[in-house]
Amino acid sequence: MEKGTGNGLEMHDISVGQEEPLNGTDRISMKRVDSMELECNHVKGMEPHKVITTAMTLKLAFQTIGVVYGDVGTSPLYVFSSTFPNGINPDHVHKDVLGSLSLIIYTLTLIPLIKYVLIVLRANDRGEGGTFALYSLICRYAKVSLIPNQNPEDRMLSGYQIDLPSKALKNSSRLKELLEKSQIAKRLLLLVALLGTCMVIGDGVLTPAISVLSAVEGIKVQATHLSQNVIVIISVIILVLLFSLQRLGTDRVGILFAPCVLVWFLFIGIIGIYNIFHHDAGIFRAFNPKYMYLYFKVEKKEAWKSLGGVVLCITGTEAMFADLGHFSVKAIQIAFTSLVYPCLLLAYIGQAAYLLKHPEHVDEAFYKSIPSPVYWPQFVIAIIAAIIASQAMISATFSIIKQSMALGCFPRVKIIHTSTKHAGQVYIPEMNWLLMVICVLITVAFRNTNQIGNAYGICVVAVMLVTTSLLGIIFILIWKTQILIVLAFLLVFGSVELLYLTSVLEKFTKGGWLPLCFAGVFLSVMVTWYYGSAGKYHYDVENKVSPDSFKDRVDKLTVRLPGVGLICTELAQGIPATFSHFINSVPAIQSVLIFICVKHLPVNNVLEEERFLFRRVSTRECRTFRCVARYGYRDRLEHNQMFEELLFKFLVQFIESEATDSDQQSNCTNSQSIESTVIHIDENKIPPLHQISNGQKNCDEAFNVEDELEFLEKAKKEGVIYIVGDSDVKASTESSLPRKFLINYAFNFLHTNFRESVDALDIPYTKLLKVGMIEYI
Structure with a gap:
């Protein structure tokens, strides 16, 4: 075993060589670094704006009804019962009902409509939404990332532009300087992003439980003899069926569910209109905000407590942003403004009109307000809608976990891309079944919607x-918004949300502790994974082998075995320590070596002809190459056999193109050239391995290319071996006890039990060679 020592990694900025954005000739003064990362990011798949036709937008808008809005759409099932868990005060019926309805109306208008639909959806990261999308945007514009995936060349992309001086830019520069200089600010920013992610996951657990249970409980209005045990059993069966459908993918589930939820919205809207005119058309007085004031004046503390129930009218709002990668901004905006918002208002106003006449029915306000002839059809639709409601946060959970994993803050899990049309639609089997188990346990343990609602609000x-x-932060740092507008935004929305938070936290002992437990568990997992992965990356960078050292070690080897050795590494440049350990232990290596880094880019897809990027390592006689296999987040890794075929096909083209490149012609006599020129490859012009292109080469070059291709063909026929590092990460001896526990036990448990980076290639065991080593970080 090879042992190494690190520097005792703490939560500090380990981004390598980050530079300010440069323009024009200033760029030539940048410290030279390996440009492999730069080339990896210059692919056609990174185009930020994909043209979406009107027909496609309308189709996506229809699908959002079934995927995004099921949660917020079913909130009328339990909002009024959660707002008045002890019933409506008989002495203040009008003030209580009108005041609570006024709160619901303006909460729906302020948060989902104004904040999310008009503002938050615009703050997407190339079509991706969610907490980590906001965090990644901030990291691109300021050196605040604590995640070791930043490179100087990234800041040379066209997306980084120098802004003209202005007062707004001055405020942006001040904030940027403050964030970059403060280590505490960097840590806090990452922890806030992780906490938001954990809360979305907790939301994805609680949404199915409360939605399904509240819908099934409605059957007691007509079937009073059913016990709560039967209600719970039915709810559990429905939940299991729901999670079993997730494997079909968001696209199919959306098409399947959207008609049902559309009918649901139309039903609650029409029934709302009926209740308004049948019971009290004067209910529209609630649009006057004075009734909110009167409500708090009369009920005081009870009115404040009731905010924990009122806030449930906007459950699932975050799904509009978190599910953005599955759809588009316009699709979500169209669906909400044209259907969801007006139908929800009518549903709440209609229930309030009914409660003015029948305040004693507040516990079952939704079902009691349904006219008898349509009760059973509405009940069936409510069950279906409740099932679908869970889809919103489940899809959001999948999306945000995918983003977290891409940024190195979540253990590797299997990501299944379920649509070739829409890049963001993914399914994560492990998380799906974990969410199902937790959701069923919550339903069985809590047994009613009141306690689940207390947890849900947090x-x-x-x-x-x-x-x-x-x-x-994005307002000031990226959008360069005037400071007064930013302060107004934070004051209005922040104060409202803080007021709601104080109310829901009051119910901590009545179920509110549950989401905080979820957040604690998932936050621990994410911090542990980040902490260990960052340390491992730091070790790999510090211990990579220099090109000169690599050449010396290869030259000293007396045995070059027939065949091709594919050495898998997470480094896009440099020779990994795995290779050094391997040749020290076994003084023999394959006759052709290829260092492979599978790199996932923040793009929809990478065209096949641009997928493989080759460089030559050391001299031509070493027959050693470095390859970066580039994939978008929608792309699937090819099966092992197809991956090899593509790899060798592009390698042949690289070798031939290398000889004809003008730069290579001018430097062909330099036998010590370490890096060759990067050449984009046209897949349609790739010849078979045995074909030799004569082109316009001199005799020596023609001989070299022909000889090298023949050698490569023979090596390939001898067989391909994948050499993969199987490292055991340990804390260095001078580490503190908490750090040793975190690395030696917590991180190693996650590292051992979750997927490896090369698992997606499905490498046969007969071709796999693992190199064991210990990394001390």
């Missing part, structure tokens, strides 16, 4: 506060 408000905080 998740809803916490995520919104995180979004508001990060958006405030």
Whole structure:
């Protein structure tokens, strides 16, 4: 075993060589670094704006009804019962009902409509939404990332532009300087993003439980003999069926569910209109905000407590942003403004009109307000809608975990891309079944919607506060918004959300502790994974082998085995320590070596002809190459056999193109050239391995290319071996006890039990060679 020592990694900025954005000739003064990362990011798939036709937008808008809005759409099932858990005060019926309705109306208008639909959806990261999308935006514009994936060349992309001086830019520069200089600010920013992610996951657990249970409980209005045990059993069966459908993917589930939820919205809207005119058309007085004031004046503390129920009218709002990668901004905006918002208002106003006449029915306000002839059809639709409601936060959970994993803050799990049309639609089997088990346990343990609602409110408000905080930074740092506008935004939305948070936290002992437990568990997992992964990356960078050392070690080897050795590494440049350990232990290596880094880019897809990027390592006689295999987040890794075929096909083209490149012609006599020129490859012009292109080469070059291709063909026929590092990460001896526990036990448990980076290639065991080593960080 090879042992190494690190520097005792703490939570500090380990970004390598970050530079300010440069323009024009200033760029030539940048410290030279390996430009492999730069080339990896210059692919056609990174185009930020994909043209979406009107027909596609309308189709996506229809799908959002079934995927995004099921949660917020079913909130009328339990909002009034949660707002008045002890019933409506018989002495103040009008003030209580009108005041609570006024709160619901303006909460729906202020948070989902104004904040999310008009503002937050615009703060997307190339079509991706969610907490980590906001965090990644901030990291691109300021050196605040604690995640070791930043490179100087990234800041040379066209997306980084120098802004003209202005007062707004001055404020932006001040904030940027403050964030970059403060280590505490960097840590806090990452923790806020992680906390928001954990709350979304908790939301994804609680949404199915409360939605399904509240819908099934409605059957007791007509079937009073059913016990609560039967209600719970039915709810559990429905939940299991719901999570079993997730494997079909968002696209199919959306098409399947959207008609049902559309009918649901139309039903609650029409029934709302009926209740308004049948019971009390004067209910529209609630649009006057004075009734909110009168409500708090009369009920005082009870009115404040009731905010924990009122806030449930916006459950699932965060799904509009978190699910953005599955759809588009316009699609979500169209669906909400044209259907969801007006139908929800009518549903709440209609229930309030009914409660003015029948305040004693507040516990079952939704079902009691349904006219008898349509009760059973509405009940069936409510069950279906409740099932679908869970889809919103489940999809959001998948999206945000995918983003977290891409930024190195979540253990590797299997990501299944379920649509070739829409890049963001993914399914995560492990998380799906984990969410199902937790959701069933919550349903069985709590047994009623009141306690689940207490927990639910904390998740809803916490995520919104995180979004508001990060958006405030984006306003100043990226959008260069005037400081007064930013302060007004934070004051209006932040104060409202903080008020709701104080109310839901009051119910901590009545179920509110549950989401905080979820957040604690998932936050621990994410921090542990980040902490260990960052340390491992830091070790790999510090211990990579220099090109000169690599050449010396290869030259000293007396045995070059027939065949091709594919050495898998997470480094896009440099020779990994795995290779050094391997040749020290076994003084023999394959005759052709290829260092492979599978790199996932923040793009929809990478064209096949641009997928493989080759460089030559050391001299031509070493027959050693470095390859970066580039994939978008929608792309699937090819099966092992297809991956090899593509790899060798592009390698042949690289070798031939290398000889004809003008730069290579001018330097062909330099036998010590370490790096060759990067050449984009046209897949349609790739010849078979045995074909030799004569072109316009001199005799020596023609001989070299022909000889090298023949050698490569023979090596390939001898067989391909994948050499993969199987490292055991340990804390260095001088580490503190907490750090040793975190690395030696917590991180190693996650590292051992979750997927490896090369698992997606499905490498046969007969071709796999693992190199064991210990990394001390």
